[in-house]
Amino acid sequence: MIDLRSDTVTKPDDRMRDAAYAADVGDAVYGEDPTVNELEERAADVVGTEAALYVPSGTMGNQIAARVHTERGQELLTDEKSHIVKYELGGAADLSGLQVRMVDADRGIPTPEQIANGIVQESLHRPGTGLAWLENTHNARGGLAIEPEKIDAAAKAAHERDVPVHLDGARMFNAATALDVPVTELTEPVDSVMFCLSKGLGAPIGSMLAGSEDFVEKACRVRKLFGGGLRQAGIIAAPGLEALGNVDNLERDHEHAQRLADGLEAVDGFDVQPPETNIVLADISGTGLETDAVLDRLREKDVLATQFGPSTVRFCTHWNVSSDDVETVLERIETAV
Protein backbone atom coordinates (compact mmCIF):
# COMPACT_ATOMS: atom_id res chain seq x y z
CA MET A 1 0.00 0.00 0.00
CA ILE A 2 1.35 3.43 -0.95
CA ASP A 3 -0.34 5.87 1.39
CA LEU A 4 -0.51 9.45 0.11
CA ARG A 5 -3.51 10.55 2.17
CA SER A 6 -1.45 12.67 4.54
CA ASP A 7 2.01 13.19 5.98
CA THR A 8 0.51 12.19 9.33
CA VAL A 9 0.61 8.50 8.33
CA THR A 10 4.39 8.29 8.69
CA LYS A 11 5.67 5.56 10.97
CA PRO A 12 8.54 6.10 13.39
CA ASP A 13 11.84 4.59 12.25
CA ASP A 14 14.23 2.51 14.37
CA ARG A 15 16.10 5.61 15.51
CA MET A 16 12.89 7.03 16.95
CA ARG A 17 11.88 3.75 18.55
CA ASP A 18 15.34 3.40 20.10
CA ALA A 19 15.16 6.96 21.39
CA ALA A 20 11.76 6.27 22.97
CA TYR A 21 13.09 3.11 24.60
CA ALA A 22 16.13 4.84 26.02
CA ALA A 23 14.43 8.09 27.06
CA ASP A 24 15.13 9.47 30.50
CA VAL A 25 11.72 10.35 31.99
CA GLY A 26 10.04 12.06 34.94
CA ASP A 27 6.70 13.65 35.73
CA ALA A 28 6.30 16.29 33.02
CA VAL A 29 3.37 17.93 34.80
CA TYR A 30 5.83 18.71 37.61
CA GLY A 31 8.28 19.91 34.97
CA GLU A 32 10.54 16.98 35.86
CA ASP A 33 10.81 15.08 32.58
CA PRO A 34 14.34 15.80 31.30
CA THR A 35 13.52 14.67 27.76
CA VAL A 36 10.45 16.91 27.51
CA ASN A 37 12.45 19.79 28.98
CA GLU A 38 15.19 19.25 26.41
CA LEU A 39 12.67 19.11 23.56
CA GLU A 40 11.01 22.33 24.74
CA GLU A 41 14.36 24.11 24.95
CA ARG A 42 15.50 22.85 21.56
CA ALA A 43 12.18 23.77 19.92
CA ALA A 44 12.28 27.30 21.35
CA ASP A 45 15.83 27.62 20.03
CA VAL A 46 14.87 26.42 16.58
CA VAL A 47 11.94 28.82 16.19
CA GLY A 48 13.65 31.71 18.00
CA THR A 49 11.25 32.21 20.90
CA GLU A 50 11.88 32.49 24.65
CA ALA A 51 10.06 29.26 25.44
CA ALA A 52 8.06 26.37 24.03
CA LEU A 53 5.57 23.82 25.29
CA TYR A 54 5.14 20.20 24.25
CA VAL A 55 1.50 19.40 23.39
CA PRO A 56 -0.12 16.15 22.26
CA SER A 57 -1.49 17.51 18.99
CA GLY A 58 -1.44 20.49 16.69
CA THR A 59 -5.11 21.04 17.33
CA MET A 60 -4.53 21.30 21.05
CA GLY A 61 -1.61 23.69 20.50
CA ASN A 62 -3.79 25.93 18.34
CA GLN A 63 -6.72 25.83 20.74
CA ILE A 64 -4.50 26.65 23.70
CA ALA A 65 -3.12 29.65 21.80
CA ALA A 66 -6.63 30.87 20.97
CA ARG A 67 -7.59 30.63 24.62
CA VAL A 68 -4.47 32.31 26.03
CA HIS A 69 -4.54 35.31 23.69
CA THR A 70 -8.24 36.15 24.03
CA GLU A 71 -11.20 36.87 26.32
CA ARG A 72 -14.51 35.07 25.85
CA GLY A 73 -16.80 36.78 23.35
CA GLN A 74 -14.00 38.40 21.39
CA GLU A 75 -13.40 37.87 17.69
CA LEU A 76 -10.70 35.79 16.03
CA LEU A 77 -9.79 37.05 12.55
CA THR A 78 -8.57 34.58 9.93
CA ASP A 79 -8.77 33.27 6.37
CA GLU A 80 -11.97 31.37 5.64
CA LYS A 81 -10.08 28.23 4.69
CA SER A 82 -7.76 28.09 7.67
CA HIS A 83 -7.43 24.83 9.57
CA ILE A 84 -8.97 26.28 12.72
CA VAL A 85 -12.08 27.19 10.72
CA LYS A 86 -12.39 24.00 8.67
CA TYR A 87 -10.98 21.15 10.72
CA GLU A 88 -11.01 21.84 14.44
CA LEU A 89 -14.69 21.19 15.24
CA GLY A 90 -15.45 24.84 15.90
CA GLY A 91 -13.09 24.69 18.87
CA ALA A 92 -12.53 28.45 18.97
CA ALA A 93 -16.23 28.88 19.71
CA ASP A 94 -16.63 25.77 21.82
CA LEU A 95 -13.53 25.98 23.99
CA SER A 96 -12.84 29.71 24.13
CA GLY A 97 -16.19 31.38 23.38
CA LEU A 98 -14.80 33.19 20.33
CA GLN A 99 -16.65 34.55 17.35
CA VAL A 100 -14.67 33.87 14.19
CA ARG A 101 -14.51 36.55 11.50
CA MET A 102 -13.35 35.18 8.17
CA VAL A 103 -11.87 36.87 5.13
CA ASP A 104 -11.35 35.29 1.73
CA ALA A 105 -7.61 35.80 1.55
CA ASP A 106 -5.64 35.28 -1.65
CA ARG A 107 -3.30 32.32 -0.99
CA GLY A 108 -4.75 32.19 2.52
CA ILE A 109 -2.75 35.14 3.81
CA PRO A 110 -4.83 38.23 4.66
CA THR A 111 -3.47 41.49 3.28
CA PRO A 112 -2.78 44.37 5.68
CA GLU A 113 -6.02 45.97 4.35
CA GLN A 114 -8.02 42.82 5.10
CA ILE A 115 -6.57 42.76 8.60
CA ALA A 116 -7.27 46.48 9.12
CA ASN A 117 -10.84 46.19 7.84
CA GLY A 118 -11.48 42.93 9.67
CA ILE A 119 -10.43 44.13 13.10
CA VAL A 120 -13.32 45.48 15.15
CA GLN A 121 -12.79 47.96 17.95
CA GLU A 122 -14.44 47.11 21.24
CA SER A 123 -17.47 49.29 21.95
CA LEU A 124 -20.89 49.10 23.54
CA HIS A 125 -22.03 47.11 20.49
CA ARG A 126 -18.92 45.27 19.37
CA PRO A 127 -16.83 42.59 21.07
CA GLY A 128 -13.38 43.64 19.86
CA THR A 129 -10.85 41.47 18.02
CA GLY A 130 -8.72 39.41 20.35
CA LEU A 131 -6.47 37.60 17.90
CA ALA A 132 -5.35 37.54 14.28
CA TRP A 133 -4.62 34.06 12.93
CA LEU A 134 -2.26 33.07 10.11
CA GLU A 135 -1.35 29.68 8.63
CA ASN A 136 1.83 28.46 6.91
CA THR A 137 1.98 26.32 4.86
CA HIS A 138 -1.65 26.86 4.02
CA ASN A 139 -3.13 23.39 4.09
CA ALA A 140 -6.57 23.69 2.49
CA ARG A 141 -5.28 25.91 -0.28
CA GLY A 142 -2.77 23.25 -1.30
CA GLY A 143 0.26 23.49 0.98
CA LEU A 144 1.11 27.03 -0.11
CA ALA A 145 4.38 28.42 1.26
CA ILE A 146 3.65 31.93 2.53
CA GLU A 147 6.57 34.36 2.20
CA PRO A 148 8.00 36.07 5.31
CA GLU A 149 7.17 39.53 3.90
CA LYS A 150 3.48 38.63 3.72
CA ILE A 151 3.48 37.25 7.28
CA ASP A 152 5.29 40.34 8.42
CA ALA A 153 2.87 42.75 6.71
CA ALA A 154 -0.20 41.00 8.11
CA ALA A 155 1.30 40.86 11.61
CA LYS A 156 2.26 44.54 11.50
CA ALA A 157 -1.29 45.52 10.53
CA ALA A 158 -2.61 43.58 13.54
CA HIS A 159 0.03 44.85 15.97
CA GLU A 160 -0.61 48.47 14.97
CA ARG A 161 -4.12 47.90 16.31
CA ASP A 162 -2.89 46.11 19.45
CA VAL A 163 -4.08 42.71 18.26
CA PRO A 164 -1.72 39.77 18.86
CA VAL A 165 -0.96 37.25 16.10
CA HIS A 166 -0.78 33.47 16.18
CA LEU A 167 0.79 31.40 13.41
CA ASP A 168 -0.56 27.93 12.75
CA GLY A 169 2.74 26.61 11.45
CA ALA A 170 1.81 22.92 11.43
CA ARG A 171 4.01 22.58 8.31
CA MET A 172 6.11 25.72 8.61
CA PHE A 173 9.35 23.80 8.07
CA ASN A 174 7.95 22.84 4.68
CA ALA A 175 7.37 26.54 4.02
CA ALA A 176 10.87 27.51 5.14
CA THR A 177 12.36 24.74 2.99
CA ALA A 178 10.37 25.70 -0.10
CA LEU A 179 11.19 29.40 0.28
CA ASP A 180 14.78 28.68 1.31
CA VAL A 181 14.59 30.99 4.32
CA PRO A 182 15.44 30.34 7.98
CA VAL A 183 12.30 29.29 9.83
CA THR A 184 12.88 32.18 12.25
CA GLU A 185 12.01 34.62 9.45
CA LEU A 186 8.54 33.11 9.41
CA THR A 187 8.11 33.14 13.18
CA GLU A 188 9.77 36.46 14.06
CA PRO A 189 6.74 38.66 13.21
CA VAL A 190 4.21 36.69 15.31
CA ASP A 191 3.46 36.34 19.03
CA SER A 192 3.02 32.59 19.14
CA VAL A 193 3.50 29.67 16.81
CA MET A 194 2.48 26.04 16.69
CA PHE A 195 4.25 23.41 14.63
CA CYS A 196 3.75 19.67 14.28
CA LEU A 197 6.45 17.10 14.93
CA SER A 198 4.07 14.41 13.73
CA LYS A 199 3.73 15.41 10.06
CA GLY A 200 6.61 15.67 7.59
CA LEU A 201 9.15 15.52 10.42
CA GLY A 202 8.01 11.97 11.12
CA ALA A 203 7.45 11.80 14.89
CA PRO A 204 4.62 9.50 15.97
CA ILE A 205 3.00 12.06 18.28
CA GLY A 206 3.28 15.66 19.31
CA SER A 207 3.43 19.31 18.44
CA MET A 208 5.13 22.37 19.89
CA LEU A 209 3.58 25.67 20.94
CA ALA A 210 6.13 28.46 21.22
CA GLY A 211 6.18 32.09 22.30
CA SER A 212 7.32 34.38 25.10
CA GLU A 213 7.96 33.02 28.60
CA ASP A 214 4.79 34.71 29.82
CA PHE A 215 2.73 33.19 26.99
CA VAL A 216 4.11 29.68 27.57
CA GLU A 217 3.48 29.92 31.31
CA LYS A 218 -0.18 30.69 30.63
CA ALA A 219 -0.31 28.06 27.90
CA CYS A 220 0.94 25.46 30.38
CA ARG A 221 -2.07 26.11 32.63
CA VAL A 222 -4.49 25.88 29.70
CA ARG A 223 -2.83 22.67 28.51
CA LYS A 224 -3.66 21.18 31.92
CA LEU A 225 -7.21 22.53 31.68
CA PHE A 226 -7.67 20.92 28.25
CA GLY A 227 -6.42 17.57 29.58
CA GLY A 228 -3.00 17.74 27.93
CA GLY A 229 -0.85 17.55 31.06
CA LEU A 230 1.17 14.41 30.35
CA ARG A 231 3.24 12.50 32.88
CA GLN A 232 6.30 10.48 31.70
CA ALA A 233 6.02 12.10 28.30
CA GLY A 234 9.73 11.72 27.57
CA ILE A 235 8.79 8.40 25.94
CA ILE A 236 7.00 10.29 23.17
CA ALA A 237 9.10 13.45 23.31
CA ALA A 238 12.30 11.52 22.52
CA PRO A 239 11.17 10.69 18.95
CA GLY A 240 10.19 14.37 18.72
CA LEU A 241 13.81 15.34 19.37
CA GLU A 242 14.83 13.02 16.54
CA ALA A 243 12.16 14.60 14.35
CA LEU A 244 13.73 18.04 14.76
CA GLY A 245 16.71 16.58 12.90
CA ASN A 246 14.56 15.60 9.92
CA VAL A 247 14.01 19.05 8.44
CA ASP A 248 16.46 18.29 5.63
CA ASN A 249 14.22 15.45 4.40
CA LEU A 250 11.46 17.85 3.44
CA GLU A 251 13.21 18.98 0.28
CA ARG A 252 13.02 15.43 -1.04
CA ASP A 253 9.28 15.30 -0.24
CA HIS A 254 8.83 18.49 -2.25
CA GLU A 255 10.73 17.03 -5.22
CA HIS A 256 8.48 13.98 -5.05
CA ALA A 257 5.39 16.20 -4.99
CA GLN A 258 6.65 18.05 -8.07
CA ARG A 259 7.32 14.81 -9.94
CA LEU A 260 3.92 13.49 -8.93
CA ALA A 261 2.23 16.70 -10.10
CA ASP A 262 4.02 16.58 -13.47
CA GLY A 263 2.96 12.97 -13.95
CA LEU A 264 -0.63 13.59 -12.86
CA GLU A 265 -0.97 16.56 -15.19
CA ALA A 266 -0.37 14.14 -18.06
CA VAL A 267 -3.30 11.94 -16.96
CA ASP A 268 -6.45 12.55 -19.00
CA GLY A 269 -8.97 14.61 -17.05
CA PHE A 270 -6.62 15.63 -14.23
CA ASP A 271 -6.09 19.33 -13.60
CA VAL A 272 -3.26 19.79 -11.13
CA GLN A 273 -2.48 22.84 -9.02
CA PRO A 274 1.31 23.36 -9.17
CA PRO A 275 2.61 22.21 -5.76
CA GLU A 276 4.74 24.50 -3.63
CA THR A 277 5.53 21.96 -0.91
CA ASN A 278 4.47 18.34 -0.24
CA ILE A 279 0.76 18.60 -1.07
CA VAL A 280 -0.63 18.00 -4.56
CA LEU A 281 -4.24 18.92 -5.33
CA ALA A 282 -5.79 17.51 -8.48
CA ASP A 283 -9.21 18.47 -9.84
CA ILE A 284 -10.47 15.26 -11.38
CA SER A 285 -13.79 16.50 -12.80
CA GLY A 286 -12.35 16.14 -16.32
CA THR A 287 -12.25 12.36 -15.91
CA GLY A 288 -16.06 12.27 -15.78
CA LEU A 289 -15.78 10.14 -12.63
CA GLU A 290 -16.98 10.87 -9.12
CA THR A 291 -14.19 11.55 -6.64
CA ASP A 292 -15.22 8.51 -4.61
CA ALA A 293 -14.91 6.31 -7.68
CA VAL A 294 -11.41 7.59 -8.42
CA LEU A 295 -10.34 6.97 -4.81
CA ASP A 296 -11.88 3.47 -4.89
CA ARG A 297 -10.09 2.58 -8.11
CA LEU A 298 -6.81 3.79 -6.64
CA ARG A 299 -7.42 1.80 -3.48
CA GLU A 300 -7.93 -1.34 -5.56
CA LYS A 301 -4.44 -0.71 -6.88
CA ASP A 302 -3.01 -0.21 -3.39
CA VAL A 303 -2.74 3.56 -3.62
CA LEU A 304 -4.40 5.77 -1.02
CA ALA A 305 -5.26 9.44 -1.54
CA THR A 306 -7.96 11.58 0.02
CA GLN A 307 -10.93 13.67 -1.03
CA PHE A 308 -10.39 17.41 -0.61
CA GLY A 309 -13.47 19.19 -1.89
CA PRO A 310 -16.19 18.00 -4.28
CA SER A 311 -13.95 17.13 -7.23
CA THR A 312 -10.51 17.46 -5.71
CA VAL A 313 -8.16 14.68 -4.69
CA ARG A 314 -5.23 15.36 -2.39
CA PHE A 315 -1.92 13.51 -2.58
CA CYS A 316 0.61 14.17 0.15
CA THR A 317 4.25 13.09 -0.03
CA HIS A 318 6.22 12.24 3.11
CA TRP A 319 9.29 10.41 4.30
CA ASN A 320 7.80 6.93 3.90
CA VAL A 321 7.25 7.62 0.18
CA SER A 322 10.23 6.86 -2.07
CA SER A 323 10.84 8.09 -5.62
CA ASP A 324 10.08 4.54 -6.81
CA ASP A 325 6.74 4.79 -5.00
CA VAL A 326 5.96 7.97 -6.91
CA GLU A 327 6.66 6.26 -10.25
CA THR A 328 4.55 3.28 -9.20
CA VAL A 329 1.66 5.54 -8.24
CA LEU A 330 1.78 7.30 -11.61
CA GLU A 331 1.75 3.99 -13.52
CA ARG A 332 -1.19 2.73 -11.50
CA ILE A 333 -3.19 5.92 -11.88
CA GLU A 334 -2.89 5.76 -15.67
CA THR A 335 -4.54 2.35 -15.70
CA ALA A 336 -6.97 3.08 -12.86
CA VAL A 337 -8.66 6.04 -14.53
Ligand SMILES: *Cc1c(COP(=O)(O)O)cnc(C)c1O
Ligand atom coordinates in the same frame (compact mmCIF):
# COMPACT_ATOMS: atom_id res chain seq x y z
C1 LIG B 1 -2.56 19.02 10.82
C2 LIG B 1 -2.82 20.45 11.06
C3 LIG B 1 -3.19 20.91 12.33
C4 LIG B 1 -3.54 19.99 13.49
O1 LIG B 1 -2.60 19.07 13.86
P1 LIG B 1 -3.07 17.70 14.56
O2 LIG B 1 -1.81 17.23 15.20
O3 LIG B 1 -3.55 16.83 13.46
O4 LIG B 1 -4.12 18.03 15.57
C5 LIG B 1 -3.36 22.26 12.50
N1 LIG B 1 -3.16 23.12 11.49
C6 LIG B 1 -2.82 22.72 10.26
C7 LIG B 1 -2.60 23.74 9.20
C8 LIG B 1 -2.64 21.37 9.99
O5 LIG B 1 -2.32 20.98 8.76
